Amino acid sequence: xxxxxxxxxKLYVKSFGCQMNVYDSQRMADTLAREGFTETENPAExxxxxxxxxxxxxxxxxxxxxxxxxxxxxxxxxxxDTMIAVAGCVAQAEGAEIMxxxxxxxxxxxxxxxxxxxxxxxxxxxxKRVVDTDLPVEDKxxxxxxxxxxxxxxxxxxxxxxxxxxxDKFCTFCVVPYTRGAELSRPVEKILAEAExxxxxxxxxxxLIGQNVNAFHGQGPDGAAxxxxxxxxxxxxxxxxxxxxxxxxxxxxxxxxxxxxxxxxPELMPYLHLPVQSGSDRILAAMNRKHGREDYFAxxxxxxAARPDIALSSDFIxxxxxxxxxxxxxxxxxxxxxxxxxxxxxxxxPRPGTPAAEAATQVPEEVKAERLAILQKALxxxxxxxxQACRGTTFDILLEKPGRLEGQLIGRSPYLQSVVxxxxxxxxxxxxxxxxxxxxxxxxxxxxxxxGGSERSLPRAEPVAAMEV
Ligand code: SAH
Ligand code: SF4
Ligand code: F3S
Numbered sequence: 001x002x003x004x005x006x007x008x009x010k011l012y013v014k015s016f017g018c019q020m021n022v023y024d025s026q027r028m029a030d031t032l033a034r035e036g037f038t039e040t041e042n043p044a045e046x047x048x049x050x051x052x053x054x055x056x057x058x059x060x061x062x063x064x065x066x067x068x069x070x071x072x073x074x075x076x077x078x079x080x081d082t083m084i085a086v087a088g089c090v091a092q093a094e095g096a097e098i099m100x101x102x103x104x105x106x107x108x109x110x111x112x113x114x115x116x117x118x119x120x121x122x123x124x125x126x127x128k129r130v131v132d133t134d135l136p137v138e139d140k141x142x143x144x145x146x147x148x149x150x151x152x153x154x155x156x157x158x159x160x161x162x163x164x165x166x167x168d169k170f171c172t173f174c175v176v177p178y179t180r181g182a183e184l185s186r187p188v189e190k191i192l193a194e195a196e197x198x199x200x201x202x203x204x205x206x207x208l209i210g211q212n213v214n215a216f217h218g219q220g221p222d223g224a225a226x227x228x229x230x231x232x233x234x235x236x237x238x239x240x241x242x243x244x245x246x247x248x249x250x251x252x253x254x255x256x257x258x259x260x261x262x263x264x265x266p267e268l269m270p271y272l273h274l275p276v277q278s279g280s281d282r283i284l285a286a287m288n289r290k291h292g293r294e295d296y297f298a299x300x301x302x303x304x305a306a307r308p309d310i311a312l313s314s315d316f317i318x319x320x321x322x323x324x325x326x327x328x329x330x331x332x333x334x335x336x337x338x339x340x341x342x343x344x345x346x347x348x349x350p351r352p353g354t355p356a357a358e359a360a361t362q363v364p365e366e367v368k369a370e371r372l373a374i375l376q377k378a379l380x381x382x383x384x385x386x387x388q389a390c391r392g393t394t395f396d397i398l399l400e401k402p403g404r405l406e407g408q409l410i411g412r413s414p415y416l417q418s419v420v421x422x423x424x425x426x427x428x429x430x431x432x433x434x435x436x437x438x439x440x441x442x443x444x445x446x447x448x449x450x451x452g453g454s455e456r457s458l459p460r461a462e463p464v465a466a467m468e469v
Pocket of ligand 2: 167168169170171174175176177211212250
């Protein structure tokens with residue numbers, strides 16, 4: 001039936017895990033838009049459900065099976081023929097197991113095969129259960145279509161662009177080098193073209209993303225490999241782009257050029273997510289992090305010299321095999337010394353196939369839980385101190401979405417805090433200068449200082465009116 005493809009169909013995509021999955025989900029939706037799929041937020045009315053999964057910790061990976069259980073029941077109850085696809089890092093790591101454990105799944109597709117979705121889907125529609133977890137030689141980015149103006153408008157004024165994927169670092173706890181494959185940087189011209197298109201479509205803030213984004217070494221227009229600092233400088237020049245960020249960085253690749261970019265590029269937001277994982281040199285070595293605690297302090301000192309208003313964020317793992325009380329205390333000491341504006345912290349989760357999972361020195365669950373509670377309390381206090389210090393300060397926020405109450409809009413501060421503004425003289429997609437008047441646990445409240453934001457928030461040729469969600 002050759003008109004099958006153009007029949008209007010509905011797609012529901014659910015993303016778990018990191019920002020790269022969010023970006024990939026959008027690319028999958030863009031690819032399937034060409035096949036006649038429009039997105040829905042209601043899985044019950046979808047013709048195709050995609051779960052874009054995360055394998056980083058056991059809990060994250062298990063979520064996919066409970067979600068599949070729910071979908072199976074809903075599908076049986078409704079007697080529907082919804083197709084179900086599993087994408088992302090669990091698909092890559094456990095493709096065959098998913099097929100075995102969850103007969104409801106029609107299609108498993110790994111992160112490097114998203115450009116093949118239309119053909120895989122046709123095979124699955126033909127009644128075949130399909131698994132594609134190859135790491136193909138062709139570059140999927142060359143085959144993934146760009147979003148339409150309407151799709152970009154719906155996603156809001158802050159967008160992600162993948163510049164680097166995969167990881168060669170092989171931290172001993174981590175599955176990413178196995179699920180995402182070897183480190184690969186996209187060519188500079190393709191990244192710039194994608195960023196320019198997004199800005200032309202109304203995007204005001206771009207976050208360059210990669211599992212190891214500051215290891216970026218994409219081919220420049222001159223044929224030479226460019227580093228992240230060079231790339232940032234060129235993205236920052238795009239007319240109409242107000243804000244630039246990048247994530248996630250590895251301390252080992254935090255070179256002087258990148259630190260200088262924070263001094264030189266006003267578009268680059270004064271916020272750095274730099275995972276350290278542990279404050280103990282012994283544990284950092286066992287994790288194969290390739291840096292020590294003093295290296296971390298040295299980077300932060302240089303960063304603060306380059307950009308005094310920089311705010312820092314990090315990731316921590318407690319209860320890595322062999323972690324003693326003294327090791328944990330070293331982490332607590334690092335937390336107190338740095339003063340993080342925000343942070344994520346996790347109990348170590350042994351992942352199949354990673355070296356640390358084999359260690360005989362696993363830390364008991366209750367010790368992990370106790371350490372996590374202590375660490376999280378300290379990180380919460382540190383975050384709260386940072387937020388409190390913002391009271392009375394004035395900065396630009398980028399308005400991203402409506403608030404809960406009538407007339408409210410929510411924007412993001414330079415430090416990624418959510419800022420609620422009542423009846424702002426501006427709309428979604430605008431930068432607005434506000435003074436922080438209240439500080440709550442999950443958001444700040446801002447009072448507009450002057451309509452229209454800073455001098456960089458000039459009226460645009462193409463207003464982003466369609467961005468209301
Ligand atoms: N590429 C990033 C991190 C990717 S994973 C980096 O190099 O820092 C995001 C975070 O999940 C990690 O920073 C780490 O803190 C946590 N994480 C990764 N593997 C984990 C595991 N096995 N158990 C617990 N936390 C883990
Ligand atoms: Fe995982 Fe380490 Fe690579 Fe980050 S740097 S993705 S933690 S292996
Ligand atoms: Fe998870 Fe894969 Fe991202 S394991 S954190 S979705 S790279």
